[in-house]
Amino acid sequence: SQQGEEDPQALSIQEGENATMNCSYKTSINNLQWYRQNSGRGLVHLILIRSNEREKHSGRLRVTLDTSKKSSSLLITASRAADTASYFCATDAKGNTPLVFGKGTRLSVIA
Amino acid sequence: DTGVSQNPRHKITKRGQNVTFRCDPISEHNRLYWYRQTLGQGPEFLTYFQNEAQLEKSRLLSDRFSAERPKGSFSTLEIQRTEQGDSAMYLCASSLGLQETQYFGPGTRLLVL
Numbered sequence: 001s002q003q004g005e006e007d008p009q010a011l012s013i014q015e016g017e018n019a020t021m022n023c024s025y026k027t028s029i030n031n032l033q034w035y036r037q038n039s040g041r042g043l044v045h046l047i048l049i050r051s052n053e054r055e056k057h058s059g060r061l062r063v064t065l066d067t068s069k070k071s072s073s074l075l076i077t078a079s080r081a082a083d084t085a086s087y088f089c090a091t092d093a094k095g096n097t098p099l100v101f102g103k104g105t106r107l108s109v110i111a
Numbered sequence: 112d113t114g115v116s117q118n119p120r121h122k123i124t125k126r127g128q129n130v131t132f133r134c135d136p137i138s139e140h141n142r143l144y145w146y147r148q149t150l151g152q153g154p155e156f157l158t159y160f161q162n163e164a165q166l167e168k169s170r171l172l173s174d175r176f177s178a179e180r181p182k183g184s185f186s187t188l189e190i191q192r193t194e195q196g197d198s199a200m201y202l203c204a205s206s207l208g209l210q211e212t213q214y215f216g217p218g219t220r221l222l223v224l
Binding site for chain 2: 048092099100
């Protein structure tokens with residue numbers, strides 16, 4: 001079963017706008033990771049945030065984690081057409097090593 | 112370039128045939144994972160290794176599937192008597208250790224006719 005659920009399932013924005021994607025999960029976690037996947041390709045790791053962290057930044061990416069609400073968000077600022085991809089959150093649940101992925105958010109950035 | 116490589120990148124086979132995929136992880140990573148991804152879904156865990164030991168297998172891994180990592184370096188995933196439902200992207204990932212970032216390869220796309 002898939003623990004993480006991304007919201008929205010699809011998002012379309014204009015280049016230069018910010019994109020926010022949310023992820024909810026069900027059980028306690030060690031960490032949460034965000035990945036990007038271009039159509040038909042492998043997954044590219046974006047950010048890992050540990051359960052004792054609340055916010056992390058990497059370039060134009062900002063990730064927040066609220067363990068009390070079992071949710072995370074990924075913000076992409078000043079989006080570019082090249083950001084068009086599917087974005088997945090994946091949780092590393094306590095006591096369980098394999099990552100559990102959601103179904104992803106399909107982001108389209110229109111130039 | 113994540114450093115994880117997979118071969119072949121694409122495989123088309125007829126139902127009932129056996130197929131084998133190879134994954135070469137990042138060299139210093141002792142953990143290696145296999146996932147399967149179908150269209151419109153996120154990856155689903157199949158199995159993982161720590162060095163040469165296979166530590167966990169998902170219920171998705173039927174008895175037609177077998178994975179090995181004989182020397183704790185590269186890994187192979189074999190599917191025997193393929194079925195059309197096996198058509199998917201097979202992804203390999205590796206990590207330095209427990210609770211560390213998993214880096215994915217480009218995947219092997221399997222189509223069973």
